[in-house]
Amino acid sequence: MATVSAVASSPLHSAHKPDPLRQLGIMSLNGMFDEMDGVAVLKQAKEILPDDLAIVSSFGADSAVLLHMVAQVDVALPVYFLETGKHFAETLTYVETLKQHLGLTNIITLVPDPKDLARFDPNGDLWENDPDSCCHIRKTEPLDAAMEGYGGWVTGRKRYQTKERGVLPHFELTSDDRIKVNPLAYFSDVEVNAYKLKHGLPEHPLFAKGYKSIGCAPCTTIVAEGEDPRAGRWRGLNKKECGIHFDFNGAIAKPMAAEDLTLFKDGAFIADPFRVWTEGDDPASVRYTHIPVTVFLANRDAVLANPHPVGLLVSPGDRVEDVEKDLGRFASVAINFPGFTDGRGYSSARMIVERYGYKGEVRAVGDVLADQIPLMRRCGIEAFVVKHEPTRKALEAGALATVDVFYQPVGKTEVPLGTRPFLRRAV
Amino acid sequence: MKLLTGNDLKTGFVTWWTGADWSLHIEDAADVGEGGEAIAAAEEGARRVNAPYIIAGEATTDGPRPAHIKDRIRALGPTVRPDLTLKPADPNAGDWVI
Amino acid sequence: MYKYDEYDQQMVDARVAEFSDQVRRRLAGEITEDQFKPLRLMNGLYLQLHAYMLRVAVPYGTMSSKQLRMLGHIARTYDRNYGHFTTRQNIQFNWPKLRDIPKILELLASVEMHAIQTSGNCIRNITTDQFAGAAADEILDPRPVAEILRQWSSLHPEFLYLPRKFKIAMSGATHDRAAIRFHDIGLQATTNAEGEIGWEVWVGGGLGRTPIIGKLINPHVPHEHLLAYLESILRVYNRYGRRDNKYKARIKILVHEEGIDNIRAQVEEEFSHVKGGVLTLPQDELDRIGAYFAAPAFERLNSSAIDVAREKIINPSYGRWLDNNLNAHQRPGYVSVTVSLKPIGGAPGDATSEQMEAIADLAERYSFDELRVSHEQNLVLPHVKIADLPAIYEKLVEIGFAEGNAGLITDMIACPGLDFCALANARSIPIAQELSRKFAAPERQKQIGDLKIKISGCINACGHHHVGHIGILGVEKKGTELYQITVGGDATEQASIGDILGHGFVAEDVPDAIERLVDTYIARRESEAEPFIAAFRRLGKEPFKEALYGNG
Incomplete structure (x- = not known):
């Protein structure tokens, strides 16, 4: 377990978690604020989560912007700094600089559990062999322990930083049923720098030396001009996010084999936060599980009171009409194709997406094969749990054979072609 | 006797298992005994045959003949188009089929 | 005639590329036959008795000389110099090689043809009256709407994996020449009390092992809502059609089991959501497509009677x-x-x-x-x-195609039967040939008049035997071919399904049995003006049963 060095100022009140409906409410705040108005986003978060909101800062190249906003809202908001033991000396200096400059009164330093270090990284070279595990013991574990007590936390993540973050919203739900707030979600590199200049914020000492995204010393290199700012992190390793930003069931920073990355979404295979419903699961307490429609209907009250993020599994024969008004409760809807020749899922998907306007993730599960995926996409399914190896290869290579001129209007992401009202192409 | 038949994957033509390979000619077919299913699975897996299945046959002086009319027609070709059968020049080729 | 624009061509070309890739993956072992089969069927490719068989669509039965020439070229180059025209206005090639299919599809695409959805559990080629746009008894030319339905149904992502195949036929004339009562959906042009042209929609008709006459689900759907209404029917069918039993999966069984009133209510509920939405057919689009089917430059001729x-x-x-x-x-x-x-x-x-x-x-x-x-x-x-x-x-x-026998007893429908078809139980063509020879004499044919014989080699009824005035169904009994005879079927607006009168006949006895039916009709008809089907309706089946089996 991680130790918390400043126990006195950490609330650690695990009792009150935000209720699920409030969580859903916060999701609906996305889009309500001006994209650049991070201060308003922070104020809103503080209002919804009084005494229940923490900031996590790496005190890296861009951290001053978020912390400046925090200072405008409340200098006493808890700001956690992960002292991984691998930071540049300049970073540690910078923590003090910003604290003084902004007048922050509640910076809390988290350090790894010495027992973990002794056991897993006795020589301090774990980063070299297994960076995922290094992140896990030096970041994820300490942070998890600290965050246990908070209903929400604020990050400085930005959409532009990597393409995987392209759809980052202001407010998110995380796997451990907390709210993640991203005031800088829409900030670009240029806007971050402009903000720093405008407010005369002190620069990280390494920034001028070419470090654009600064993490632990061993895993950070200089980014070339024009390169993705985060390209300097874990350079040469096939790793884009450190564990603390993944939001699934704890298996986060443990290295995953490629074949375990079964969820194809936004152009890549990623680890799937969701698990399959199994006999004996409790609808009132499961988390990150697709609850079958029949189970949901039989246990509607329990599922609605379940505080955790859950999904809905729609199988052939299920009447989606019966779940229409509750769809907003689910973070994901899985359309089950038990055999690829069973086409009922296409109708279910269209009704859920087009007729009921469901905005969450819609995924296909079951017998998901290359030749049906284009049809599923047209019916509104955007994520695919794929096990068939040739299909995985085709998806990864972007080599699905498909017809991309559509005669019939279907779905909400197609535009007419030429002067013909029905003829379409995907947006 | 039991015969193993199917269609060639690339051409679709009717083929018969000879014991070592596939032939277009029923006369080359071999009795597969009880081993037909294993051969069928292996050959289909190797994509040397499509949709193989085992049929009952009988040995005659002219060679093996399928027991069922459907497979006899498969063995020769359409009865209404002798010119399209495997033996277009032989007017009596189809005598054993029906 | 319809002409592809750049998008139609792109779409068909892309489909050729997609299917060619599917063939490649099958040949390379990336997909199994079980995975390939539904894909190839959806592009008209079967594995038949002797070889692969490719079914090419002739949308609503209309084609140009260039297209027919291409079909001839394909038959010569990639098949065995002939093709077989089917009861669904398609053409079948019986001997193409799998490896040649991509090339054949390319050639078809070069003349604006394809094999899309000529098989498989999807919406098939839309069929219609062969005299559309020409017939004197026409209310409207159904082909513009048929073309729009072709487009709407082609690669419709929601409806490519239906419980079973789905066939739509339309008639724009008062006399039904397209057997619309025996299709999953039949569309009959009609004029309502306000004088507006629209479509009677019939649903749940079909042949096969459970022949059922379609039921009227809506007496008048205007053009503008037709797509929305059909999409509503298809969605109800896709969601609730039976998938547990292949033989009970057609919409006719759903309509039969749930009742037409119940199905109508479900369709109306769905229609209430879909109607007026993006599927509304603008008059502009109907006019634009209609322009392709404008009457050709007919000369102004005097009505000349031929003597x-x-x-x-x-x-x-x-x-x-x-x-x-x-x-x-x-x-x-x-x-x-x-x-x-x-x-x-x-x-x-x-x-x-x-x-x-x-x-x-x-x-x-x-x-x-x-x-x-x-x-x-x-x-x-x-x-x-x-x-x-x-x-x-x-x-x-x-x-050799000058036989003046259209509509007469030798103008028979026959499926390919056991000579070509993997599903067949008995041969059809030899029966048709024997009957044709038996009734070849012109005087005899004239004497018999309007008599439709339809022959199927199995219960799936591709030869429409249920709706033949005389129907012949090949079955297998103890390893031999046997033929059941039905009488009294009719595929037109006076739709009826023929009755089986008794036990089946071996092939040799079929021509004589048919002749006894014909002789009974001639002996019992009121006059030469009373056709076979009318006489059967008046007389009932007894005299015909007696003709076949005696009165023992």
């Missing part, structure tokens, strides 16, 4: 052809000509490459470049000047 009696004296065969193979045209001086693909002793619906090319020449020269395929497996020259008939006839004599 058939005189022609008969000069050339009796020509006279018979004039008597039987012409259909009244909308324009004076023009007729539609049925080119009978039923020569005496031939295989119904088969044509060689040379015959296809010759007929294509005739269409180009005498019929504004247009051709039709009929569900009765004949070809049609839709717009022919009466003055050109002798030249056409002469050419047809040359190629």
Whole structure:
């Protein structure tokens, strides 16, 4: 377990978690604020989560912007700094600089559990062999322990930083049923720098030396001009996010084999936060599980009171009409194709997406094969749990054979072609 | 006797298992005994045959003949188009089929 | 005729590329036959008794001479020099090689043709009256709407994996020549009390092992809402059609089990969501598509009657052809000509490459470049000047398709049967050939008059035996072929399903059995003006049963 060095100022009140409906409410705040108005986003978060909101800062190249906003809202908001033991000396200096400059009164330093270090990284070279595990013991574990007590936390993540973050919203739900707030979600590199200049914020000492995204010393290199700012992190390793930003069931920073990355979404295979419903699961307490429609209907009250993020599994024969008004409760809807020749899922998907306007993730599960995926996409399914190896290869290579001129209007992401009202192409 | 038949994957033509390979000619077919299913699975897996299945046959002086009319027609070709059968020049080729 | 624009061409080309890739993956072992089969069927490719079989769509039965020539070219180059026209206005090639399919599809695409959805559990080729746009009894030309339905149904992502196949037929004329009561959906053009043209929608008809006459689900759907209404029916069927039993998966069973009123209510509920939305068909679009089907540049001719009696004296065969193979045209001086693909002793619906090319020449020269395929497996020259008939006839004599038997007893429908089909239990073509020879005499055919014989080699009823005035169904009993005879079927607006009168017959006995039915009809009819089906309805089945089985 991680130790918390400043126990006195950490609330650690695990009792009150935000209720699920409030969580859903916060999701609906996305889009309500001006994209650049991070201060308003922070104020809103503080209002919804009084005494229940923490900031996590790496005190890296861009951290001053978020912390400046925090200072405008409340200098006493808890700001956690992960002292991984691998930071540049300049970073540690910078923590003090910003604290003084902004007048922050509640910076809390988290350090790894010495027992973990002794056991897993006795020589301090774990980063070299297994960076995922290094992140896990030096970041994820300490942070998890600290965050246990908070209903929400604020990050400085930005959409532009990597393409995987392209759809980052202001407010998110995380796997451990907390709210993640991203005031800088829409900030670009240029806007971050402009903000720093405008407010005369002190620069990280390494920034001028070419470090654009600064993490632990061993895993950070200089980014070339024009390169993705985060390209300097874990350079040469096939790793884009450190564990603390993944939001699934704890298996986060443990290295995953490629074949375990079964969820194809936004152009890549990623680890799937969701698990399959199994006999004996409790609808009132499961988390990150697709609850079958029949189970949901039989246990509607329990599922609605379940505080955790859950999904809905729609199988052939299920009447989606019966779940229409509750769809907003689910973070994901899985359309089950038990055999690829069973086409009922296409109708279910269209009704859920087009007729009921469901905005969450819609995924296909079951017998998901290359030749049906284009049809599923047209019916509104955007994520695919794929096990068939040739299909995985085709998806990864972007080599699905498909017809991309559509005669019939279907779905909400197609535009007419030429002067013909029905003829379409995907947006 | 039991015969193993199917269609060639690339051409679709009717083929018969000879014991070592596939032939277009029923006369080359071999009795597969009880081993037909294993051969069928292996050959289909190797994509040397499509949709193989085992049929009952009988040995005659002219060679093996399928027991069922459907497979006899498969063995020769359409009865209404002798010119399209495997033996277009032989007017009596189809005598054993029906 | 419809002409592809750049998008139509792109779409068909992309489909060719997609299917070619599917073939490649099958040959490379990336997908199994179980995975490939639904994909190939959806592009018209079967594995039949002797070889692969490719079914090419002739959308709503309309094609140009260039297209028919291409079909002839494909038959010659990649098949065995012939093709088989089917009851769904398609053509089948019986011997293509899998590895040649991509090339064949490319050639088809080059003349705006394809094999999309000619099989598989999806919406099939839309069929219609072979005289559409020409027939004198027409309310409207159904082809513009048929083309719009073709587009709507082509690669519709929601409806490619239905419980079972789905067939739509339409008739724009008062007389139903497209068997719409025996389709999953039948559309009959109609005028309502306000004088607006729209569509009667019939649902749940079909043949196969459970023949059912379609039921009227909506008496009048205007053009603008037709797509929305059909999409509503399809969605109800896709969601609730049975998938547990292949033989109970057609919409006819759903309608039968749930009742037409219940299905109508479900469709109306769905329609209430869909109606008025993006599927609303704008009049502009209907007009735009309709322009492709504008009447050709007909000459202003006097309505000239042919003196058939005189022609008969000069050339009796020509006279018979004039008597039987012409259909009244909308324009004076023009007729539609049925080119009978039923020569005496031939295989119904088969044509060689040379015959296809010759007929294509005739269409180009005498019929504004247009051709039709009929569900009765004949070809049609839709717009022919009466003055050109002798030249056409002469050419047809040359190629062996001049039989003046359209609508007569030798103009039979027959499926390929056990000679070609993997599903068949008995052969069909030899029965058709024997009957054709038995009733070949022109006087005999004239005496019998309008009599439709339809022959299927198995219960799936591709030969429409249920709706033959006389139907013949091949079955297998103890390893031999046996033929059941039904009487009293009718595929038209007076739809009825034939009755089985008793035990089946071995092949040798079928022609005599049919002759006894025919003789009974001739002996019992009120006059020559009373056709077989009318006499059967008046007399009931007893006399015919007695003719087949005696009165023991």
